[in-house]
Amino acid sequence: MRNIELSEIKKMEKQARENGDVISLAQGYPDFSTPWQVVEFVKNHLHEAVWHQYTLAMGNLKLREKIASNLNEEGGSYSPEEIIITAGANAGLMATLLSCFQPGDSIAILCPTYASYFQQFKIAGIIPIFIPLNEKNWSLDLELLSDRINAHKPKAILLCNPNNPTGTLLSKNELLQIANIAEKYNMLILCDEVYSFLVYDNKEYFSLSSLPEFKHNFIKIQSFSKKYAMTGWRIGYICSSKKIIEKILSVHDLLINCAPSVSQLAAISSLENGEKFVNYFKEEFTKRRDLFYDLIQDLNEFLFAYKPQGTYFYFIKLKKNYENFTSQLFNVAKVAVVKGNAFGPFYDNYFRISFAKEPEVLITAVERMKKFFTQLTP
Amino acid sequence: MRNIELSEIKKMEKQARENGDVISLAQGYPDFSTPWQVVEFVKNHLHEAVWHQYTLAMGNLKLREKIASNLNEEGGSYSPEEIIITAGANAGLMATLLSCFQPGDSIAILCPTYASYFQQFKIAGIIPIFIPLNEKNWSLDLELLSDRINAHKPKAILLCNPNNPTGTLLSKNELLQIANIAEKYNMLILCDEVYSFLVYDNKEYFSLSSLPEFKHNFIKIQSFSKKYAMTGWRIGYICSSKKIIEKILSVHDLLINCAPSVSQLAAISSLENGEKFVNYFKEEFTKRRDLFYDLIQDLNEFLFAYKPQGTYFYFIKLKKNYENFTSQLFNVAKVAVVKGNAFGPFYDNYFRISFAKEPEVLITAVERMKKFFTQLTP
Numbered sequence: 001m002r003n004i005e006l007s008e009i010k011k012m013e014k015q016a017r018e019n020g021d022v023i024s025l026a027q028g029y030p031d032f033s034t035p036w037q038v039v040e041f042v043k044n045h046l047h048e049a050v051w052h053q054y055t056l057a058m059g060n061l062k063l064r065e066k067i068a069s070n071l072n073e074e075g076g077s078y079s080p081e082e083i084i085i086t087a088g089a090n091a092g093l094m095a096t097l098l099s100c101f102q103p104g105d106s107i108a109i110l111c112p113t114y115a116s117y118f119q120q121f122k123i124a125g126i127i128p129i130f131i132p133l134n135e136k137n138w139s140l141d142l143e144l145l146s147d148r149i150n151a152h153k154p155k156a157i158l159l160c161n162p163n164n165p166t167g168t169l170l171s172k173n174e175l176l177q178i179a180n181i182a183e184k185y186n187m188l189i190l191c192d193e194v195y196s197f198l199v200y201d202n203k204e205y206f207s208l209s210s211l212p213e214f215k216h217n218f219i220k221i222q223s224f225s226k227k228y229a230m231t232g233w234r235i236g237y238i239c240s241s242k243k244i245i246e247k248i249l250s251v252h253d254l255l256i257n258c259a260p261s262v263s264q265l266a267a268i269s270s271l272e273n274g275e276k277f278v279n280y281f282k283e284e285f286t287k288r289r290d291l292f293y294d295l296i297q298d299l300n301e302f303l304f305a306y307k308p309q310g311t312y313f314y315f316i317k318l319k320k321n322y323e324n325f326t327s328q329l330f331n332v333a334k335v336a337v338v339k340g341n342a343f344g345p346f347y348d349n350y351f352r353i354s355f356a357k358e359p360e361v362l363i364t365a366v367e368r369m370k371k372f373f374t375q376l377t378p
Numbered sequence: 379m380r381n382i383e384l385s386e387i388k389k390m391e392k393q394a395r396e397n398g399d400v401i402s403l404a405q406g407y408p409d410f411s412t413p414w415q416v417v418e419f420v421k422n423h424l425h426e427a428v429w430h431q432y433t434l435a436m437g438n439l440k441l442r443e444k445i446a447s448n449l450n451e452e453g454g455s456y457s458p459e460e461i462i463i464t465a466g467a468n469a470g471l472m473a474t475l476l477s478c479f480q481p482g483d484s485i486a487i488l489c490p491t492y493a494s495y496f497q498q499f500k501i502a503g504i505i506p507i508f509i510p511l512n513e514k515n516w517s518l519d520l521e522l523l524s525d526r527i528n529a530h531k532p533k534a535i536l537l538c539n540p541n542n543p544t545g546t547l548l549s550k551n552e553l554l555q556i557a558n559i560a561e562k563y564n565m566l567i568l569c570d571e572v573y574s575f576l577v578y579d580n581k582e583y584f585s586l587s588s589l590p591e592f593k594h595n596f597i598k599i600q601s602f603s604k605k606y607a608m609t610g611w612r613i614g615y616i617c618s619s620k621k622i623i624e625k626i627l628s629v630h631d632l633l634i635n636c637a638p639s640v641s642q643l644a645a646i647s648s649l650e651n652g653e654k655f656v657n658y659f660k661e662e663f664t665k666r667r668d669l670f671y672d673l674i675q676d677l678n679e680f681l682f683a684y685k686p687q688g689t690y691f692y693f694i695k696l697k698k699n700y701e702n703f704t705s706q707l708f709n710v711a712k713v714a715v716v717k718g719n720a721f722g723p724f725y726d727n728y729f730r731i732s733f734a735k736e737p738e739v740l741i742t743a744v745e746r747m748k749k750f751f752t753q754l755t756p
Contacts, residue, residue: 002476002477002478002479002480002629004476004477004625004628004629004632005628006435006624006627006628006631007628007631007632010435010631013434014434014435017434027432029431029432030431031431032427033425033427033430034427034430036425039424039425039430042424042640043421043424046417046420046421047411047414047417049410049411049412051610052411052412052417052607052608052609052610052611053407053408053409053607053609053610054405054407054609054610055610056391056392056395057384057388057392087465087612087634087638088634088635090632090633090634090635091633091634094632094633098380098382098501099380099382100380101380102380103481103503116631116632119628119632120632123476123629123632125481125503229430229431230430231430231431231432231635232429232430232431232432232433232636232638232639232640233430233638233639233640234465234612234634234635234636234637234638234639246384247382249384250382250383250384250385250497251380251382251501253384253385253388253494254382254385254468254472254494254497254498254501255468255469255472255633256465256466256468256469256612256634257466257468257609257612258610258612259612260465260610260611260612260638260640260641261610261611261612262420262610262611262638262640262641262644263638263640266640
């Protein structure tokens with residue numbers, strides 16, 4: 001048997017759901033419903049038999065055309081044949097790792113970053129080359145990145161932009177520099193952009209998918225889950241050059257045949273009707289981000305966090321050492337969070353919270369944490 | 379890059395869909411709609427936010443309870459914690475292969491069998507140990523099976539029962555003997571039972587899941603796709619011992635997070651309302667099986683096939699050698715079928731057709747084939 005364990009995020013979420021009185025800030029998913037227009041659209045078309053059976057492995061053509069058209073409006077040059085509809089971003093990344101790489105290949109990865117990547121690497125037999133972000137403000141150290149890539153010559157670099165759990169947003173300039181390094185070393189760039197819609201403070205989001213000259217080595221991994229509050233539909237897409245997409249398609253087909261047809265129907269509607277909800281979600285998340293930041297200022301004797309530039313996570317530093325902090329917080333304070341070392345090997349003294357929760361929930365959670373800290377001697 | 383190609387089935391199906399005048403007997407999926415009660419049930423519950431977001435990685439509890447209860451009515455002893463809701467059978471098998479085995483492990487496999495298994499083995503680094511069925515009537519040679527297992531000591535045996543593409547149905551006695559061999563060699567039994575509902579001539583279907591004493595090494599892989607005409611929903615399940623299920627769950631989570639929630643909702647309804655449709659499907663498929671058999675008797679100068687005991691496939695032997703038979707049939711006669719060597723290395727002179735099509739489609743397809751054969755000199 002392989003040595004793959006259930007991720008810390010899912011362990012905490014499962015425990016939380018099994019304990020009714022626990023507040024879970026563990027798994028990151030919006031507590032909104034999917035936009036009602038999307039739900040109505042699905043209801044209106046659900047009797048059509050075409051949505052009951054397999055689509056092509058790549059996905060429904062109309063949906064791929066819509067996605068291509070959106071990408072191309074932003075400067076891209078994608079055809080529907082260069083897009084695979086996937087069952088979410090994890091599924092898209094997994095198909096990519098299992099098709100474009102051999103066991104023993106290495107991939108550079110910024111960290112701290114999304115816990116599942118490390119486990120997915122294990123499944124595919126891929127060796128991670130860690131490029132830690134600056135612990136001061138979680139910015140990218142381009143010199144370190146360049147040195148590490150030069151030293152290890154990985155086959156690819158995997159980016160999460162904006163980054164889960166730190167909220168780091170890579171700038172256009174940084175991405176162009178990474179793209180040039182990738183050209184130099186003939187390296188693929190995999191970019192998980194599931195939080196690209198959730199960037200704060202009027203910052204611009206930039207994706208390399210808007211520059212056709214990088215298509216041959218750029219793989220964009222997207223999802224409808226967070227943007228349209230559609231996590232349960234398991235729907236997303238990847239796009240790249242035709243050559244790469246054909247490679248990934250074979251494995252995608254073996255992993256799932258095709259993305260769920262009904263969810264593809266929903267995705268068509270979310271592209272047509274979802275934008276105003278996205279703006280609403282964004283406003284709400286901005287409020288919650290700021291609320292949570294204000295709330296934890298009361299706890300600055302015990303912890304510290306930078307305000308994220310994107311995503312709905314805080315990666316929080318504990319100012320003192322606590323043994324089994326997350327278990328204790330769960331058992332005593334009834335608040336589920338995820339321990340820092342799930343996001344990379346250097347973060348024992350950190351934990352992640354998701355603020356994609358109702359404001360009252362966040363207020364209660366921080367109250368519980370406050371009581372916990374003031375009662376606890378480290 | 380790994381050397382995984384798009385399966386022959388999907389290649390043919392894609393070509394067929396791109397050519398409007400081609401009749402596809404390539405990919406096997408029912409041309410029925412999902413039962414209308416299921417569709418109505420989904421419509422009635424689709425506004426409930428719980429179906430918009432992730433379920434637990436294992437799947438919705440109510441659905442798992444229903445499945446456990448059905449299994450236990452047949453003699454099993456499964457708890458909901460011993461079931462994972464998957465995005466179909468392929469996804470369930472892939473998660474099993476990537477969790478319970480190491481690259482380099484070997485698994486015994488009857489053949490000819492479902493083309494995707496070989497590709498899935500490649501992804502997981504698994505070595506197949508072929509156990510060919512008797513070419514005369516495609517029955518199992520238990521002595522050969524026993525010898526091969528003794529010689530190669532594989533970690534598991536993978537069964538497809540009834541078998542795609544030959545329709546072979548393994549009897550209770552054969553399965554018990556395989557189970558005893560598995561005990562002796564401490565081997566897992568993986569059984570893909572997606573066609574278990576589709577057994578003809580009043581034959582009984584038997585599953586090892588009805589015998590609790592084999593649960594510790596038996597992994598049942600099931601799907602709602604074929605039984606309830608739900609291929610597009612991507613929904614199925616696996617069940618086994620708690621120990622094995624926990625192992626598989628970690629990888630399942632990394633492949634897809636959870637099965638699509640809306641499809642889990644549909645699956646609940648199909649278990650409640652789907653049975654009478656299954657009887658209808660079965661009657662229809664029986665007619666189509668018999669019709670196709672009668673039709674091809676006209677072609678017995680060119681080909682031969684055994685009537686399947688289950689599934690909706692014929693695995694057909696060509697009596698003479700034709701070069702690139704399936705391409706020629708596609709290009710000249712406009713009929714898409716799948717070449718035999720997709721189902722195992724010994725079947726160059728065979729091809730598979732799916733008869734899950736309207737009778738008129740089958741009639742036209744055989745007419746086209748007849749014209750093709752009579753015009754062609756091998």
